[in-house]
Amino acid sequence: MPAPTPTPSALPAGSVRRRAGRPTAAILDQDGITTAALELISNKGYNGLTMAALARSLGVAPSALYNHVASKDDVLLLVEDHLAAMVDVSAFGVEPWDVAVRRWAWSYRDVFSEHTPLIPVIAVLPVANAPKTLAMYEAVTAGFRDAGFPEEKIISAIVALEAFVFGAAYDVTAPEDIFDAGSLAGQVPNFTAAVDRLALERHARPTDVAFELGLEALITGFGALRG
Amino acid sequence: MPAPTPTPSALPAGSVRRRAGRPTAAILDQDGITTAALELISNKGYNGLTMAALARSLGVAPSALYNHVASKDDVLLLVEDHLAAMVDVSAFGVEPWDVAVRRWAWSYRDVFSEHTPLIPVIAVLPVANAPKTLAMYEAVTAGFRDAGFPEEKIISAIVALEAFVFGAAYDVTAPEDIFDAGSLAGQVPNFTAAVDRLALERHARPTDVAFELGLEALITGFGALRG
DNA sequence: ACCAATAAATGAATGCCATTCATTTATCTC
DNA sequence: GAGATAAATGAATGGCATTCATTTATTGGT
Known part of the structure; x- marks a missing residue:
């Protein structure tokens, strides 16, 4: 049995392993979140709009969203506007x-x-x-x-x-x-x-x-x- | 250390330990579920209307509800009607x-x-x-x-x-x-x-x-x- | 030029929730 | 009386939003 190497080989295709900590430039903002949410809704409907799915579509951890919105309702308000x-x-x-x-x-x-x-x-x-x-x-x-x-x-x-x-x-x-x-x-x-x-x-x-x-x-x- | 006795002593007050299996008379029916749901909504609002809370208010396990309704939406339909x-x-x-x-x-x-x-x-x-x-x-x-x-x-x-x-x-x-x-x-x-x-x-x-x-x-x- | 504060990410919990399933057992039907 | 059925239990299961400690790059002040 091969050693359990914690390689990044199991990452979703197209995504890049990022270290924790402040990135060189902010990845997320409310505009990007809004656009991604609309795209997600358009493709998977409102059942597909979960904080996890939204984060995934932005190439980010779910918890990262909470630096930019207070809650999922907040995301919905962005979409509404x-x-x-x-x-x-x-x-x-x-x-x-x-x-x-x-x-x-x-x-x-x-x-x-x-x-x-x-x-x-x-x-x-x-x-x-x-x-x-x-x-x-x-x-x-x-x-x-x-x-x-x-x-x-x-x-x-x-x-x-x-x-x-x-x-x-x-x-x-x-x-x-x-x-x-x-x-x-x-x-x-x-x-x-x-x-x-x-x-x-x-x-x-x-x-x-x-x-x-x-x-x-x-x-x-x-x-x-x-x- | 006392033996781990699976006694019913930890039951919620007022409730009676019931054996699994078909009871003498059916405890639940759609009317009772509807009434309990309305009562729960009236006291705790729609956030308080969970299948677990509904079951608890009827003195029953959550899974028992599914012998009488297909889903939570089904409960909502009963309330609506x-x-x-x-x-x-x-x-x-x-x-x-x-x-x-x-x-x-x-x-x-x-x-x-x-x-x-x-x-x-x-x-x-x-x-x-x-x-x-x-x-x-x-x-x-x-x-x-x-x-x-x-x-x-x-x-x-x-x-x-x-x-x-x-x-x-x-x-x-x-x-x-x-x-x-x-x-x-x-x-x-x-x-x-x-x-x-x-x-x-x-x-x-x-x-x-x-x-x-x-x-x-x-x-x-x-x-x-x-x- | 350093240093503290801040912003923005990670990932590992947490707790709630609806629903499913194997199991048990009293009652009904033939 | 036997087998089918109805109606309960309790232990998963999987999904969900949200929180938190931690990490680290940037920023602003002295």
């Missing part, structure tokens, strides 16, 4: 108010429907540590104000729209047969009939139809509040 | 449509705002295994139908309302200072002004104001669809 910058607010101040809201809400939903595990985190975490998210709110608020919205109602309207967007983002991820009553169908005839009736309409995805229906109602209702 | 029965659908078919929707949506939000960790589970799990949830949908669907709603739009309208309710349920749990921009306030003047302006209105909880605003817009918008 990156995504907030991808939401389309460009129409505010350019296009009419209703067009801008429509573009914003659809893109907001589309971005976060791929990232629903972030929603519980966003909902609870203060916005102070998320500059890009804050910038999104600023653009939307300015758009509402310039459209003649009474100032005391702006935040409430945004919060309501956002609630709808987050709920709808979940709906996008639902399986198609979520409303299949199965063996209980006989006990819920009205519901089953309505589900079947909707299935006959073969226009767009049901989730998109519902989102449009709700969004247009909100836009119409809120539009009437403008001075 | 119990809660669905607490949502107020009593006004459908009795009160005018808009009153019924209002009562339903407010109670739906109130029930689930205490149980937001269920929302990701509900959104994805087919409804076939949740009879009480299905019963709720049936009542709401019948109410919409009887109010003259076009059948092909009923499910979409319910889905949209539900999305809004779930999103709003998260909002209820948000900390009060969630919109405090902190040191970045200077960079988001419109947003900060709108937040401050809303804070001056000391009527109701901001989360309730936003919910009412959105809900009334949806009710008005959907009400116009009735034939």
